[in-house]
Amino acid sequence: MLLFWERGYEGTSVGDLSEALDIGKPSLYAAFGNKENLFLEALQLYENTYGCFSPNALNDAPTARIAFAETLRRNAESQLNPDTPPGCFIVLAATVGTPQNAEVRAHLTRRRQATRDHLAARLTRGIADGDVPAGADPQAVATFYATVINGLAIEARDGARQADLDRIVTGALAAWDSLVGA
Amino acid sequence: MLLFWERGYEGTSVGDLSEALDIGKPSLYAAFGNKENLFLEALQLYENTYGCFSPNALNDAPTARIAFAETLRRNAESQLNPDTPPGCFIVLAATVGTPQNAEVRAHLTRRRQATRDHLAARLTRGIADGDVPAGADPQAVATFYATVINGLAIEARDGARQADLDRIVTGALAAWDSLVGA
DNA sequence: ATGATTTTCTACCGATCAGTATAAAACCGT
């Protein structure tokens, strides 16, 4: 997971993984089948542990605004966890590459779309709960914050510090009223 | 340029380039030296033609706010130019990869930093011109909008449409007053 | 048109890629 996170799907060879895990390549293939499946299991592990996006933080908060604030703050923090490579695995590991790995990229695109859908659903609930104006466009607002989350991954890779990311989050949250049409 | 743009640095082989240009590999090497230099020349061509960020649009506008609005709108449009791959070359072509290509990634990181610096410089000028509050933090504001620009590249790659990107830009601009401390 | 120069084509280099055949070694219940 850490190697895929640091170098991406195509930047990580099965030999690298075999060496890092101190396990022979045949054992690796016996356990995971092939490189793509191994990557998908690493992605699953990522989402279950260090994942930069937490649906729980989104749903547990009492209002949509608080939920988004908490989600973005956690996101900014997890993107610079000193124990792991900077930036979000899902955003960075496979955005471009060879045609033969298109399926891996499509899988990560679907994960990013899932994040967008989670954000939009929380806004829809906020409208139902009455803490978001009825005229708000959940898809549009969700896409804006998803864009910020994606952009944070690049910033983190470029060497941004925690204070930098926190300021970005604060700026994004400042747009809330205008975005939801308050 | 189009191949590197579509597939990234490591996702594009010299054989692919040789075939696409209908030029033998030895001719390619005679003209460009090696793959890395060829990539840097493709990047130069990108910045001179389709580049998603235009310093001119930033400096020609009368106020910083208008400059940022124009810059972001042009950016959102160029990221979905139907004649070229979606998303910004500089953001997408090499964000992760093998250690041996670290220098290529560092080069693109420097280009992204240059964009950030351009944005900050325009804000500093805005303060001098009096159209931006004196208390504004140019670096912080510039980093926020750079993050949005980076995030747009991912959105474009994920299949966003022009209206989607335009809404993101509108949302980002809505945060202006709060960001500059008006 | 000719001799010299440049360009291009074919074929190759060693290294590395994802993936595997084979056989030794470790483990297991009995």
Added chain:
DNA sequence: ACGGTTTTATACTGATCGGTAGAAAATCAT
């Protein structure tokens, strides 16, 4: 201790990587 099973280490496959040697072909000045 033993036969049967699983795991592991070595060594390999064909394909592709970035890059190049050497010969053929096209170009050029005269």
